Amino acid sequence: MRSFSKLDRLLLGLLALVLLSLFALAISLPLYGHDIAEHSKSAAIIAQAKDFSVYPLHGYKGVFTQAKHPPTVIGLWVWQYFFYLRDSYDQTLLGKLISPSVALLTCLALIGFAEKRRQTLAILGSIVLLCTPLMYTNVASSHVDINRGATYLGAALWLLLCLRSPSWPLAIMTGLAIGLAARVHLSSLVIGPLLATSYLAIAVFRKGFKWSALKSDVAICSLMALAALAVCGFDYVRMLYIYGKNVVSTEEGFSVVANSGINYRAYVEIVRNIHGIPQKIFNGLLKGFTDIELMGLTYWLALVGVLVLAIRRRFDTQLAVFMLQFLFFLILLALAVLFSFDLLLKNSRYYLMFQPFVAVLACAALEPLYEKNTEI
Numbered sequence: 001m002r003s004f005s006k007l008d009r010l011l012l013g014l015l016a017l018v019l020l021s022l023f024a025l026a027i028s029l030p031l032y033g034h035d036i037a038e039h040s041k042s043a044a045i046i047a048q049a050k051d052f053s054v055y056p057l058h059g060y061k062g063v064f065t066q067a068k069h070p071p072t073v074i075g076l077w078v079w080q081y082f083f084y085l086r087d088s089y090d091q092t093l094l095g096k097l098i099s100p101s102v103a104l105l106t107c108l109a110l111i112g113f114a115e116k117r118r119q120t121l122a123i124l125g126s127i128v129l130l131c132t133p134l135m136y137t138n139v140a141s142s143h144v145d146i147n148r149g150a151t152y153l154g155a156a157l158w159l160l161l162c163l164r165s166p167s168w169p170l171a172i173m174t175g176l177a178i179g180l181a182a183r184v185h186l187s188s189l190v191i192g193p194l195l196a197t198s199y200l201a202i203a204v205f206r207k208g209f210k211w212s213a214l215k216s217d218v219a220i221c222s223l224m225a226l227a228a229l230a231v232c233g234f235d236y237v238r239m240l241y242i243y244g245k246n247v248v249s250t251e252e253g254f255s256v257v258a259n260s261g262i263n264y265r266a267y268v269e270i271v272r273n274i275h276g277i278p279q280k281i282f283n284g285l286l287k288g289f290t291d292i293e294l295m296g297l298t299y300w301l302a303l304v305g306v307l308v309l310a311i312r313r314r315f316d317t318q319l320a321v322f323m324l325q326f327l328f329f330l331i332l333l334a335l336a337v338l339f340s341f342d343l344l345l346k347n348s349r350y351y352l353m354f355q356p357f358v359a360v361l362a363c364a365a366l367e368p369l370y371e372k373n374t375e376i
Contacts, residue, residue, distance in 0.1 A: 004119070011123040015107060018130050022100040025140035031092060036142045040092055043077030052078070056242065068243055070183040070235040073098075073144045099139045099146050103130055106150040106356065113157045115316070121367060125360035132359065134294040135352055144185070145352040151181035152191050153356040156325065159195050160318050162220065163202060171220045175227025182232040187350055189236070190332070192228050196221045198324040202317065265342065272346040277337070284345030285333045288358070294348050298355070301362035302326060308365050319364065322357040329354040 004012065031037045042057050055071050057063045080094035107126035114122035129149075130136060138145045155177040162170040178192045203217040269275040273283045282290055288299035306323055309315050315323070329351075336344040344350055 002116075002119075008120055008123055011120065011127065015123060015127050015130075018127060018136075019100065019104055019107070022103060022130065022136070022139050023097070026096045026100045026142050027093065029096075029141055031096070031142060033138075033141050033143050035144060039074050039144065040077050040095055043074045043095075044081060046074070047078050047081040056239070068239055069185050070232065070239070072180075072183040073147055073185075096142050099142045099144070102146050102150045103139050106146065106153060109150075109154060109157060110356065110360070113160070113318070115318075118316075118318070121360065121363050124363040124366070125356075128296075128298060128362055129356055129359035132296050132298055132352075132355055134348060135355055138349065138352065143349070145349045148181075148185050148188055148353040149356050151177070151184050152188065152325075152353055155181045155191055155195055156198075156321055156357070159199060160321055162224075163199065163317050163321070166216065166220055168220075168223055171223040172227045175224035176231055178224060179228035179231025179233075182228060183235060185353075187344075187353060192225065194325060194328045196224060197328070198321055199224075201324060202320060268346055269342060272342075274342060274345050280337045280340075280342075280345055285330070285337050287345075287348065288351060291348070295351065298358050298362045301365045302358045305361040305364035305367075308367065312368070314364075314367070319361070322360055325354055325357040326361055 031040055042055070042063075045057060045060070045063065046052055046055055052071065052075070054060050055074065056068055076098050077095045080098075081091070083094055106129070110126050110129075111119070111122045130139065135146070135149075155174065158170070158174040158177040162174045174195075178195060181191045182188045199221055200214070200217060203214055207213040207217075266275070274280045288295050289303075306326070309319060309323075332344065335341070
């Protein structure tokens with residue numbers, strides 16, 4: 001039975017209040033966001049058809065939709081329609097509970113996997129995660145972004161178990177978790193390569209760059225990849241067959257936005273203020289640091305947290321994995337600037353996929369302030 005200090009109990013009470021407010025807001029607010037309104041309506045059409053093979057719906061009975069993501073989130077909404085006693089495809093109450101419920105599970109995962117000495121860090125990290133302005137408003141409005149962050153975190157925690165005790169069963173479970181994460185959203189396809197790179201980077205740090213020492217680690221990563229493909233491979237092959245190269249784009253393959261006379265891409269660049277290299281750097285690459293209104297101070301604190309952990313030599317395997325995800329995201333943003341991949345730069349909600357790692361690292365910056373007050 002895990003015990004909690006007075007400070008931990010106080011923080012858990014605060015976390016409970018944050019979660020209660022999110023549940024209350026999610027239930028009471030209408031589905032006003034574009035993505036979630038599209039997902040709920042798509043799910044209603046699938047539920048009425050009682051046939052999941054009609055997804056993706058573009059062109060189905062005159063439906064126009066850009067939804068090309070793997071159908072996991074929409075699938076949850078389909079199930080919520082089947083829970084009603086009769087066909088009620090305008091009911092959304094159960095669907096509204098998905099995002100705050102996933103937020104609750106995310107916090108439980110963070111706290112449950114934390115070592116005793118990092119228990120306070122995990123609780124505080126959960127609070128900071130949910131109170132990040134963009135995350136709070138998205139969960140309250142039933143957006144899907146918490147699902148991406150939660151499944152990414154879940155896969156990272158399974159990877160952590162595999163790093164602590166490498167074995168083929170844990171490798172398979174980690175791969176299944178990665179595959180599930182990749183089925184949530186097209187952007188989640190990067191999770192597998194990032195976590196595999198993290199595993200190998202930590203293995204190299206431990207054993208040195210010697211093939212004889214790393215063969216077992218490469219085998220573990222290969223097994224993860226096979227397990228992940230078993231879960232998500234069919235969906236991506238099917239989407240590639242249907243859409244081809246346009247599967248990763250919301251700006252191509254549809255006649256309106258593809259019209260060269262409209263110049264949709266230039267319009268988006270101006271509206272999102274990423275129309276030049278300096279703007280792409282300031283409002284894209286550095287958005288986590290510059291857009292305080294959306295991300296709070298989490299990115300600045302995460303940077304300080306990494307420095308504090310390095311100076312105090314307090315890194316453990318979990319925080320090393322989290323730090324690598326933070327670093328990889330910054331590298332991805334830099335590559336997006338370099339190759340003008342505006343899809344990543346223009347959408348602030350993509351940042352939320354990495355926010356669980358950023359939030360925990362941000363709280364690590366405060367660890368010297370509270371670790372003396374965690375006695376039971």
